[in-house]
Amino acid sequence: MIEMQNKAQTPKNQSTEKKTEKVPNIYEVDDLNLWYGNDQALYEINMDIPQYQVTAIIGPSGCGKSTFLKTLNRMVEMVPIVKTTGAIRYGDQNIYEDKYRVEDLRTKVGMVFQKPNPFPKSVYDNVAYGPRIHGIKDKKTLDQIVEKSLKGAAIWDELKDRLDENAFGLSGGQQQRVCIARALAVEPDVILMDEPTSALDPISTAKVEELIQELKKDYSIVIVTHNMQQAARISDRTAFFLNGELVEYQETDQLFQNPEDKRTEDYITGRFG
Amino acid sequence: MRQMFEDDLKEIKMNIEAFAEEVKTALIRAVDCLYEGNVKEAGKIIEDDAKLDERETEINEKAILLIAKQQPVAKDLRRLIVALRIATDLERMGDHARNVAKATIQLGDDHGIPIPDEIDGMKKIALEMVDTSMTAFEYEDISIASKLADVDNRLDDTFGYVVKDLLNRSAVNTEQIQHIMQVSYIARYIERFGDHVTNIGESVLYLNKGKMISLND
Numbered sequence: 001m002i003e004m005q006n007k008a009q010t011p012k013n014q015s016t017e018k019k020t021e022k023v024p025n026i027y028e029v030d031d032l033n034l035w036y037g038n039d040q041a042l043y044e045i046n047m048d049i050p051q052y053q054v055t056a057i058i059g060p061s062g063c064g065k066s067t068f069l070k071t072l073n074r075m076v077e078m079v080p081i082v083k084t085t086g087a088i089r090y091g092d093q094n095i096y097e098d099k100y101r102v103e104d105l106r107t108k109v110g111m112v113f114q115k116p117n118p119f120p121k122s123v124y125d126n127v128a129y130g131p132r133i134h135g136i137k138d139k140k141t142l143d144q145i146v147e148k149s150l151k152g153a154a155i156w157d158e159l160k161d162r163l164d165e166n167a168f169g170l171s172g173g174q175q176q177r178v179c180i181a182r183a184l185a186v187e188p189d190v191i192l193m194d195e196p197t198s199a200l201d202p203i204s205t206a207k208v209e210e211l212i213q214e215l216k217k218d219y220s221i222v223i224v225t226h227n228m229q230q231a232a233r234i235s236d237r238t239a240f241f242l243n244g245e246l247v248e249y250q251e252t253d254q255l256f257q258n259p260e261d262k263r264t265e266d267y268i269t270g271r272f273g
Numbered sequence: 274m275r276q277m278f279e280d281d282l283k284e285i286k287m288n289i290e291a292f293a294e295e296v297k298t299a300l301i302r303a304v305d306c307l308y309e310g311n312v313k314e315a316g317k318i319i320e321d322d323a324k325l326d327e328r329e330t331e332i333n334e335k336a337i338l339l340i341a342k343q344q345p346v347a348k349d350l351r352r353l354i355v356a357l358r359i360a361t362d363l364e365r366m367g368d369h370a371r372n373v374a375k376a377t378i379q380l381g382d383d384h385g386i387p388i389p390d391e392i393d394g395m396k397k398i399a400l401e402m403v404d405t406s407m408t409a410f411e412y413e414d415i416s417i418a419s420k421l422a423d424v425d426n427r428l429d430d431t432f433g434y435v436v437k438d439l440l441n442r443s444a445v446n447t448e449q450i451q452h453i454m455q456v457s458y459i460a461r462y463i464e465r466f467g468d469h470v471t472n473i474g475e476s477v478l479y480l481n482k483g484k485m486i487s488l489n490d
Contacts, residue, residue: 229344256346258483269349270275 023050026190026220027072032086034067034244036079041067043244045086054212054221056235056252058228060267064244065224069192072222073109074102107134110183114195116175118167118182123150123159126167126178130186145185152218153181154211173204180211184219191215193223197230209234228268232256240264278343285335285356286411292328292363293407297400299325299370300466304396306374307459310382318374325367332360351483355476359410362469362476366403369466376455376462384452391435392456395463398428399470406473415481421474422488425467432464 027049034042042064049055049072057065070076071088074095087094095105118126127146136142146163150156155177159170167178176196183191193212197205212221212234225231231238232252239249240261248255248264259265266272299318306315336353339345345353380386402424409418436457443453471488478486 228346232346257350259347265347268346270278 023053025049026051026090028089029071030087030089032068032071032088033084034064034071034076035083037081041244042071045246047239047246047249049220049222050237051220052216052218053236054216054223054234056231056238057222057224057241058226058231058238058267059241060272063241065239065241066194068241069194069222069224072190072192073105073111075111077102107186108188109190109192110186110188111192111194112176112179112183112196115199116172116179118170118175118178120166120168122164123167123170123178124163127181127185129182134186146181149181149185150178152184152215153177154207154214155181171204173200173207176200176204176208177211180208180215184215188219190220190222193221195224195226198226205230228256240267242267278339278345278349281335281339281343282349282352285332285339285353288328288332288335289356289359289363290407290411292325292332292360293403295325295328296363296366296370297403299367300373300396300399300463303370303373303377304393304463307377307380307392308388310377310380310384312378312382315374315377319371319378322367322371326364329360329364333357336360348480348483351480355480358476359473362472366466366469369462369469372462373459376459380452380455384449386449386452386456388456389435389438391431391438392460392463395428395431395435395460395467398424398431399463399467402428402467402470406470406477409474409477413477413481415478418474418477419488421471425471425488428464428467432460435460 025048027047029045029047029049032042032045033040045068057068059065067076071084072090076082076084084096086096088096090105090108093100095102119129121129124146127149128142131142131145136145147156147160150159155174158174159178167175170178176199180191180196197208200208209230212223215221216236223231223235235252237250238252238255240247240255240259240263242263248259248261250259255264256268259268299321302314303318305311306318336356340350340353343349402421405417405421405424408414409421439453439457439460443450446453468489474488475486478488
């Protein structure tokens with residue numbers, strides 16, 4: 001275990017770890033390789049993801065960043081030809097071990113997607129969906145969960161009098177925050193976000209970004225984003241992926257001011273990608 | 274998009290190099306006036322300083338606009354931050370050339386004080402420093418930039434010598450003390466001019482290394 005941690009802290013091409021107050025890790029990714037059929041999409045990824053921080057993943061299209069994100073909740077297995085080697089430790093368990101129950105993982109790891117995807121139901125039913133599946137039937141308990149989750153997603157004040165309205169009638173930014181509330185309702189530890197603001201206008205984007213800052217007090221967040229300024233604004237650490245490799249993984253301040261790898265510099269300054 | 278940004282960065286770089294040439298010219302003219310006792314020309318140098326101030330403003334505006342439009346990061350951002358800082362140093366260097374001209378006017382055209390040769394020597398060192406700093410800036414070369422520390426020490430030593438010499442002179446020419454003071458101010462202005470050139474060297478180091486390294490110790 002100790003050996004693995006050491007390995008995970010010095011991924012390829014990353015020579016020094018700067019100003020680390022040691023934060024516990026929520027995930028420890030160890031020598032992860034992934035293939036879609038015969039095509040390798042991820043190569044030897046070693047990466048510690050700290051708890052209660054925002055970890056951003058950047059890189060050009062096709063670099064493997066969304067694939068990597070989906071390995072963290074094993075959603076990547078929905079593609080039948082996927083094969084992986086290596087380990088991802090969540091807590092003290094390897095989530096890729098045969099005996100690991102993927103259902104347990106999905107309860108602890110919520111996900112928010114690029115396009116808001118509310119169910120064609122009321123705001124209330126959207127948020128209460130997960131808890132109901134988990135067997136909660138008591139109306140009062142559900143009311144409390146819905147209120148708490150919508151507050152957590154910073155949309156309670158806007159929607160508290162519209163809980164019965166169909167979520168499809170909301171603006172894109174509101175829909176996305178309802179989806180975040182839906183993720184929060186099952187009380188996860190981690191929230192994975194796959195380009196959560198790329199379909200939103202700047203005002204809604206700012207609201208979601210502010211919300212992410214709030215959420216990291218209680219949740220660990222991993223966000224894939226094409227918007228590098230967004231990664232710079234909201235994340236604590238940033239990982240740069242290229243052609244399936246983790247090129248550089250640093251404190252965000254360091255990565256955007258003085259990246260160590262020339263490829264990172266070229267990408268963030270817009271010289272390719 | 275990228276090419277436009279590259280072109281804009283290049284343009285700012287060329288503006289800075291042109292600005293440095295103008296500042297050099299201001300210092301050459303000011304020291305020439307000093308030796309010639311040319312009060313009239315010294316007045317023109319003071320007027321022309323306004324053009325140098327405009328240069329700084331132009332470069333600042335361009336750099337700030339590019340930061341706003343392109344949102345650069347890493348070395349690109351430092352390139353623009355460094356452009357802002359170098360423009361400020363060049364403007365201050367222009368002010369010191371202007372101060373030399375002002376002191377020349379204060380001295381008047383028949384002050385009867387021999388101007389020490391070392392003032393011209395200081396000017397030459399200062400000009401050499403500007404050239405070195407601009408080569409370092411153009412090629413983003415830290416080894417060239419680091420050389421400025423030694424050259425600046427030479428300038429400081431010459432300044433120390435000039436001041437000592439003037440002090441000795443003032444002890445035996447008490448009636449000329451006002452004029453001797455003006456000449457020592459002039460030496461001081463050129464010494465300060467050199468300090469700003471070392472700041473430019475530091476900016477080049479910052480551009481490359483991403484951290485502040487002093488050349489003035």
